[in-house]
Amino acid sequence: MFKMTPNVLRNLISKKATRRYPRQVRPPYESVRGELRNDSTQCNLCGACALKCPSQCITVDKTAGTWTCDPFACVYCGVCVDTCPAQSLTQKREYRPPAVERQTIFMQGEPRKKTKTPEAVESG
Amino acid sequence: MILTTVYVLTGFVIGPLLGGLISGLDRILTARLQSRIGPPILQPFYDAAKLLGKEKTVVNVWQAFCAFGYLAATSMAVVLFFLRSDLLLILFIQAVGAVFLVVGALASTSPFSQVGAHRELLQILSYEPLLVLVVVGIYLETGSFKIGSVLTHPEPLLLKLPFLFVVLGYALTIKLRKSPFDLSTSHHAHQELVKGLLTDYSGPYLALTEIGHWYEIMLLLGLCALFWATHWVGMTILIVVTYFMEVLIDNVSARMNWRWMLGYVWAMGLTLSLVNLIWLYTA
Amino acid sequence: MQGDIIAVGPETLVREAAQAKVDGYRLVTLSCVELDAETVDILYHFDKDLTLKHLRLTVPKGTPVPSISAVHWAAFLAENEIQDLFGLHFTGLAVDYEGTLYLEDEVRRTPFCRYSIRQSDKNTPAPDARQEMGEN
Amino acid sequence: MFKTVIPFGPQHPVLPEPIHLKLTVEDERITEAIPSLGFVHRGLERLADLRDFHQMIQVVERVCGICSMIHAVCYCQGIEELMAVEVPPRAKFLRVIWSELHRIHSHLLWLGLFADSFGFESLFMQFWRIREKIMDINEATTGNRVIISVNVVGGVRRDLSHAQIKWVLSELQMIEQDIKRLENTMLSDYTIKKRTVGKGLLTAPQASELGAVGPTLRGSGVAQDIRQTGYAAYGELDFEPVVETDGDCYARCKVRFRETLASIDLILQAIANLPAGETRQKVKGRPEGETVTRVEQPRGELLYYIKANGNKNLERLRIRTPTFANIPALLTMLPGMWLSDVPVIVLSIDPCISCTER
Amino acid sequence: MLKNLIQKSRIKSPWLLHYDCSSCNGCDIEVLACLTPVYDIERFGIINVGNPKHADILLVTGTVNQRNKKVLVNLFDQMPHPKAVIAIGSCALSGGIFREAYNVVGGVDKVIPVDVYVPGCPAKPEAIIDGVVLGLEKLKTASLPARL
């Protein structure tokens, strides 16, 4: 009976396993697949990401020159990053922070012309 | 008269405050034994205050009645304890609280609540005789059921009633809802009965049962304290050790079922009590 | 595909399944595949010491299929699933959920039949699942 | 005798997942248990109509978040078989490593939840604490804690660097130590034995007849483990299935506990024998034909039936998950047991309802 | 004074109810992982109570499907005010990768009002903690009952 006793007593005297999260943030690992970013200077709006995305959360409108991602549907698999021919898609190491409203990641680029100062705009 | 008032107020006010603190310490200690940091020590008070400020929802208005009844009975028991009244009477009044809690749980038709209530009844069935026997042991040793007389007993009761102290430990474990006896409801709702007995108490009424439980903690630790009533150092050590053992046992054992509880507690408890009582008779 | 495939008919199915049990095979599962608007394939996968054996039953959608749950009790779950998803009817099911194993009334019946919908469900003519989902 | 009818689930603290059991009990003895499913049914097999066969990898990974890696392995194997793709050996070994990491984290998770099912909270905390280390390995090596998404048709997307391998080895050593420290508690504590021994009995013939798989089957004394077929790189590793003969919850617990240690051993072997080379074979074309593939999940045998007709969408994808096979066994275990045993018995098959219902 | 105490306590003692709609378990185990020593959300007074009648915060993981949407509404209704709903993971936010499947209704906000969205697939324990903290804002500002 009470075979667990040595373990719990060890826990009592040893250092606690808890990471005091908000106060003490552990730096993310090198290769973490976090929030999706599109580098507007590189994106050529080819639409490969939209085609390959398993979650179908990216829409690219070539004529209007927009690139939209629904971050709430994104599954962070990184397939789009792997397939992006222009390597404009990257994943940050952090996850997207919680929000109180629906959001989309929206990017307005020049239709058909790249490298023209498109802005990345986020709108709620 | 003034002294009486002081006692009443102490029991009524200090009782739950101390009880709440102890259950806060309990949670921290539990967390530490699990290699966690645990909540702040005032956590039980936050919980209770939050619950008091919640919307009132009931399944049946009798739950409100019973929650108040439970609180009234347990606080009364603690007050009587501070008034140095009759131990047996205090046990009876404490049982009233337990019964009210059960009746309130039975007032809901949820099977979880009902099954919890029955398990609580089985728990009462298990620990009630033990508590009475402990008190009987105290009576045999000191010649009185009155706490006043027990306190003036010249030597620590623990020396004469060691087995009965163990028996009290069984009752304490059941009463504090610690593993392996947290059958009817447990502090953490990870069991087959959801929150068992307390499933359908909610909001302020749940807060009342919490506060009632603090009184119960106080009462039971008071009973433990009687076993070393001759000196406050001994008393403190006894209580601290006992409570630590309770938390430790909670953390090193699985929850058992009521059949095992009834069989084990009665077999062990009654045997130990009998041994100790016979020893007292023959001594 | 690993393992032998034995074609069976509705009349020999239960016998074959029972024989498999006698031979020491464990029923792995049933897979149902819609072949065209009228017929479905039901594959009964069996396993014995890590080798597979399959019974292939090809039946028209309308006809009831004998349940093997009397022989392999565990088949009732898979058969109920097929009942839900393909609208087939199994006769002699050990526990019959009558098409409510997974689906609520709000969902169209037989979501796995892409070619047609079952005639008996014509009182609620649900749109074809494909259109509902949006053609890709 | 009066009957009490208890709706056990779908929302219930001891059930991590929604399944409903209509329990009929007399006093507290169960006389009847009827399940109701469908609370997690999404219909993802039909998503094959909307997603191409590459995208389906991400979908099948989300059949179950606990053994996502192994689902993907099974699916990829099937597609690779249909397309006759030869997977590079290094990828095969990496698949084994991550699969076994998943098995360890799944078993640790289960051991914790199992401890919780009989109210042993501190043991639960202890196992989950160890499990966090595995999650860290997952995150560091693949980029996500749970759904690691490393499989592609023809190999894996990530490789292990030398430094990572070293770190993983040291972590595993610590994990092994930590787990072994709990062996005495999990396998010989009086209260735990009292709650698990003799509960949910399943004899070997019963288990085979009811189609039980995985630790549920092996706990009843049937030595069957799909890893014996030698898929991925298992054929090249030294491996014995873990078997117990008692057929009760305690036996299943022992099987899983020992499998956890066996998995660590497998990873060590795989790392030691890790061949150099490519990790991914480029694939072209589309799958055609039908196939059945099987792998061993933490919960048991997983079977994929894939039928493709040369389109980019599969014609039929059928997933038979281990819990689906274990549910009939569970239903026969319950009657006659006590209400307090329900969580223990239900958890003893390690139910994964999202697998079952897909 | 009492009002302040209660409002403070609400932030200090959020009790969780976790309901798994039709999640793949990924987010569920991350929710559970929050309770365990490494994250130990009991530091914030958070307990997973598993009973809607005791809960302040409803954590929902997974897509809502036709069968469990009623369960979700039932649970939400049984929670006493003030209460907050936190949707966790892509599936709960929008239906995620499954949102086009035939039995899927979509995100949680199609059925009950959602206060906080925690993205991720699955959401990390840290993100869940952040989400709960965000949800506390709502509890703090909620009105007190007319009579205590």
Add this chain to the structure above:
Amino acid sequence: MMTNTLTSTLVLLPFLAAGCCYVLRSNRVRSLVVLVTGFLLIISAVGLIPLTPFTLSAGNLLGVRVHDLVMVADFLLLFLILYFGFKHRSLVVKILSLLQILLVAYLEFFLIKEVPATGTIYCDSLALIMVLIVSVVGSIICFQAIPYMRNHEAHLRLDKSRQHRFFLVMILFLGAMNGLVLSNDLLFFYFFFEVTTLCSFLLIAHDHTATAIQNAVRALWMNSLGGAAFIVGLTGLYYQSGHLDLQLIIINASPGARVFLLSLALLCLAAFTKSAQFPFQSWLLGAMVAPTPVSALLHSSTMVKVGVYLVLRLAPAIHGTFLSQCVAIFGAFTFLAAAALAVGQSNGKKVLAYSTISNLGLIFACAGLNTPQSVTAGILLIVFHAFIKALLFLCVGTIEQHIASRDIEDMRGVYATMPLTALITVMGVIMMIMPPFGVLLSKWMAMEAAARSFYLILIITLGSALTVMYWARWAGTLMSDPFAGRFKPERQPLLTWGALGALSAGAAVLSLAAPWIYTRMIAPAMSGTYLLPYRASGGILENAAGVFAVLPLSVVAAVGFILSIWAVKRAAGARIVAPYLSGIQVTEPGMFKGPMNRLVKAEAKNYYLSSIFGEHKLTAWVNLGAGVLLILMLGGTL
């Protein structure tokens, strides 16, 4: 003179009124007779309070010696029983009644040389308490029987009312009881003892169904056994002492004499049969077939109380003997065993019956323990048990007439349809198990008294824990209803309300007045033989070992009660939610959507633990145990 009038009112008026009930077949007149008799009984009993203690001699009635009248009546009675024995072909009854006839004849014609001139009637505080209980509780039950029997017969659709017979026996019973407790001459006592046997037989058989008659015959033979034991005991006593004066026997008790002790043991045996102790419990359980007022009467104020009264009476005589210890153990055993059996019952009336047996067992234990505290406890328990048990039986009867079942499970949520009755029932239950009410007060005394005897205290603590279990369960079940505040006001006949109200209020007030009952009634009864066990001051009962603050606690309880009611009032504004059903509840109350999309009722039934506490499991063992104890008791006196 006053005492004479009052006494004869108490004893003879019922006989007269009973005759009236039989002769006057009008419902109204009968009701009036019952009411008037009841009130007269109550008034006379209360009138006796200032006059006790007193002794009376039964002189002559209509020129005949009362003694001879009683003798003749005795023979008539025994022959009547013999007739019933023949009628219902019960060999045991035949044998036992013949034996009794022979023994009575032997006693009367051969042994008794002279009839005592004085002291045939003796009324001390104990007798007074019994008279009060019989008159007050018994009358109230008879009042309630008026509307009850009307309903009952309407329900049975009888062609011809049998109420005249019913009330004949009911009223007669009260007279017999009063006579019994006032008799000091044991022959008188024996006569009334036999009257109660016959009355109970007639009442149990009242409905004339096959079961009723079967159960009635069983009651008859078991009680005849008691009667036979009694008369054998009497013969022995007469041999030993040469007279049958109860008081003299008690005072001059010579415990050394074996015959004497055996005779007393036989009297105790007779008491056990009357009080339906194990193994004679079956007659009382069988008596449940009778209309509920009969059960109420048998269980509370009459019949079963005969036994405990007799043993409490004899307690000083057996003080310090082995017999006394045996009685204590036997009583404690019955207390525990009956409580255990009650846990296994779902039939409400059976629970009440086992509870009665259990409580009587406790009284026997108190009597056998034979200390001042325990005897006080026993007497108090008689009082409170009478009130509350009568109340509970009447409640169950009322509920039964409404829901057509006496099963506890069917009473689930009866609060919704009969709020007031349900509340009164719950109150009755609360008074059975909770301080500061009288039953618990007596239990407290009993426990403190038994604390010095470890086997007794062990049995009693286990028994009282079981008691809490079956009562609490029942109280909760009555309230188990999901809808709050939606009940309709309940309609019952005035007499029913009156009876329930009077009994519950009576029990509550008496609980409050327990210290005064103690000083005014019990202390005088004790003073002769025992040291006074408690000091009563300021509503607090106290001695060196313990203290029970009756009045302060009652005040606190009352305040708590009022607060709780206030809480209920406020909770009425709370949102009503469905009970927790794992989230799959539907709008229909208590239903959930189960497998196959079917609606299922989430039923929760009480635990009766029939695998442990079922009658089929326990009865044989309990009877065996009790039998062994009885043999030990009788054998030990030799």
